Amino acid sequence: MQLDAIVIGAGQAGPPLAGRLTGAGMKVALIERALFGGTCVNTGCTPTKTMIASARTAHVARRARDYGVLVDGAVTVDMARVKARADGVAARSREGVERWLRGMPGCTVLRGHAAFESPTQVRVGGEVLSAPRIFINVGGRASVPRMPGVGEVPHLDNSSILALDRVPEHLVVVGGSYVGLEFAQMFRRFGAAVTIVEMLPRLIPREDAEISAAIEEILRGEGIALRTSAKCIALVPHARGASVSLDCADGEPLVVGSHVLLAVGRRPNTDDLALDRAGVATDARGFITVDDTLATNVPGIWALGDCNGRGAFTHTAYNDFEIVAANLLDGASRRVSERVPAYALYIDPPLGRAGMTETEARATGRPLLVGSRPMTRVSRAVEKGETQGLMKVIADARTREILGAAILGVDGDEAIHGVLDMMSAHATIDVYRRAVPIHPTVSELIPTVLGEMKPAPPPG
Numbered sequence: 001m002q003l004d005a006i007v008i009g010a011g012q013a014g015p016p017l018a019g020r021l022t023g024a025g026m027k028v029a030l031i032e033r034a035l036f037g038g039t040c041v042n043t044g045c046t047p048t049k050t051m052i053a054s055a056r057t058a059h060v061a062r063r064a065r066d067y068g069v070l071v072d073g074a075v076t077v078d079m080a081r082v083k084a085r086a087d088g089v090a091a092r093s094r095e096g097v098e099r100w101l102r103g104m105p106g107c108t109v110l111r112g113h114a115a116f117e118s119p120t121q122v123r124v125g126g127e128v129l130s131a132p133r134i135f136i137n138v139g140g141r142a143s144v145p146r147m148p149g150v151g152e153v154p155h156l157d158n159s160s161i162l163a164l165d166r167v168p169e170h171l172v173v174v175g176g177s178y179v180g181l182e183f184a185q186m187f188r189r190f191g192a193a194v195t196i197v198e199m200l201p202r203l204i205p206r207e208d209a210e211i212s213a214a215i216e217e218i219l220r221g222e223g224i225a226l227r228t229s230a231k232c233i234a235l236v237p238h239a240r241g242a243s244v245s246l247d248c249a250d251g252e253p254l255v256v257g258s259h260v261l262l263a264v265g266r267r268p269n270t271d272d273l274a275l276d277r278a279g280v281a282t283d284a285r286g287f288i289t290v291d292d293t294l295a296t297n298v299p300g301i302w303a304l305g306d307c308n309g310r311g312a313f314t315h316t317a318y319n320d321f322e323i324v325a326a327n328l329l330d331g332a333s334r335r336v337s338e339r340v341p342a343y344a345l346y347i348d349p350p351l352g353r354a355g356m357t358e359t360e361a362r363a364t365g366r367p368l369l370v371g372s373r374p375m376t377r378v379s380r381a382v383e384k385g386e387t388q389g390l391m392k393v394i395a396d397a398r399t400r401e402i403l404g405a406a407i408l409g410v411d412g413d414e415a416i417h418g419v420l421d422m423m424s425a426h427a428t429i430d431v432y433r434r435a436v437p438i439h440p441t442v443s444e445l446i447p448t449v450l451g452e453m454k455p456a457p458p459p460g
């Protein structure tokens with residue numbers, strides 16, 4: 001089959017790219033080997049955020065008395081219904097993507113595993129497709145660490161945990177980063193005993209220490225056991241399910257649970273693409289090497305989304321599509337390095353993040369201004385009875401541009417967008433301070449924090 005373009009993967013970048021390319025009159029084939037919508041729709045953002053909404057409802061119901069609302073009897077969770085709700089939301093989204101692609105004029109949808117035959121050819125089953133432009137959007141999957149016992153002890157990952165239709169008695173989460181923390185809090189609120197095991201001395205070590213500490217306090221406050229500095233994690237068979245050996249500096253050397261979730265990172269789906277036949281280069285971890293426009297080392301081949309290692313989020317994959325489409329079809333010269341890194345951690349209350357942490361900003365060596373405020377001093381949070389967390393902003397003392405921010409607190413995932421938009425517009429803190437935010441909101445305190453910023457003490 002001779003085409004103008006081939007798109008491998010129906011994740012977050014592939015389908016909208018197929019839409020733009022066919023809209024420009026190109027004949028396109030899109031190949032998907034598993035589920036339309038990819039990770040986000042089927043085993044990532046959509047089901048987890050749907051289940052987190054169920055978990056929050058249980059949590060609020062248990063706290064109802066704090067608000068003067070009386071709930072008769074115990075609050076319990078019907079996991080089968082929680083699962084059915086998440087399955088339904090994901091299925092509607094998945095079907096929407098598939099319907100869109102199948103109805104797209106100029107787009108041929110093929111089901112199957114795609115692999116390169118040459119720099120311009122891709123094989124799907126018995127069929128070989130040719131095109132001068134090939135776009136790789138193959139995403140990633142949970143990595144299985146080479147820890148002792150992993151082959152003998154049954155364990156869950158972010159996909160298989162979604163199939164549980166009963167609340168585990170005791171879930172042991174190995175990995176104290178984004179995916180692990182969201183599942184840990186969610187299952188605790190569903191009624192499971194939960195232990196988080198993390199090799200490093202603190203949870204979510206990519207964030208500033210005070211953010212990690214506040215998150216640890218939130219999780220401990222809900223009865224989640226934390227075992228950090230677990231230096232020598234191993235899975236050990238046990239009559240009650242599984243146990244995880246920790247070899248911690250202090251505390252019990254073993255934690256016994258009914259289920260173990262491994263949430264220790266993700267790897268790209270590039271090992272079975274026969275990239276060598278096309279000559280496409282990857283780094284040591286298998287991420288496809290791309291330049292600032294997402295072009296690979298082979299002319300005519302681009303890599304978008306999680307598989308290029310330049311982002312690990314749905315919005316970064318979608319932005320990859322926007323960059324490639326604008327450069328190819330609109331004569332633009334957009335670059336990945338122009339985007340402000342941003343993400344949220346959907347524990348409750350959530351952490352919204354934009355730009356650098358204070359640690360990263362300090363490493364650049366520039367003079368900094370730092371401002372912060374606990375959520376206990378945000379009236380919207382007080383009124384809602386949800387005062388955990390803090391907000392924090394870092395700016396360049398010379399240019400007065402915002403370098404980064406963290407909002408850990410109620411509505412932090414939304415409020416961070418004020419900062420993100422200002423950073424994307426390269427606006428200074430002085431511009432932001434003149435905004436007139438709506439009262440009462442979490443966002444209204446950001447200009448206040450900017451007005452109270454202090455020079456960061458020198459390192460050390």
Ligand SMILES: Cc1cc2nc3c(=O)[nH]c(=O)nc-3n(C[C@H](O)[C@H](O)[C@H](O)COP(=O)(O)OP(=O)(O)OC[C@H]3O[C@@H](n4cnc5c(N)ncnc54)[C@H](O)[C@@H]3O)c2cc1C
Pocket residue numbers: 008009010011012013014031032033034035036037038039040041043044045046048049112113114115137138139140158179269272273304305306307311312313314315316317346
């Ligand atoms: C538990 C969890 C929660 C998450 N929550 C969030 C969140 O709240 N917000 C957020 O922004 N991000 C979240 N993410 C990350 C987000 O899901 C990914 O960043 C996003 O899905 C990446 O999109 P993508 O298009 O690069 O790849 P994917 O969505 O993984 O899509 C790749 C597609 O390619 C297909 N494919 C792979 N290889 C081949 C092949 N050889 N032939 C044919 N088809 C192939 C796959 O089947 C898949 O459908 C979460 C991830 C996880 C695991």
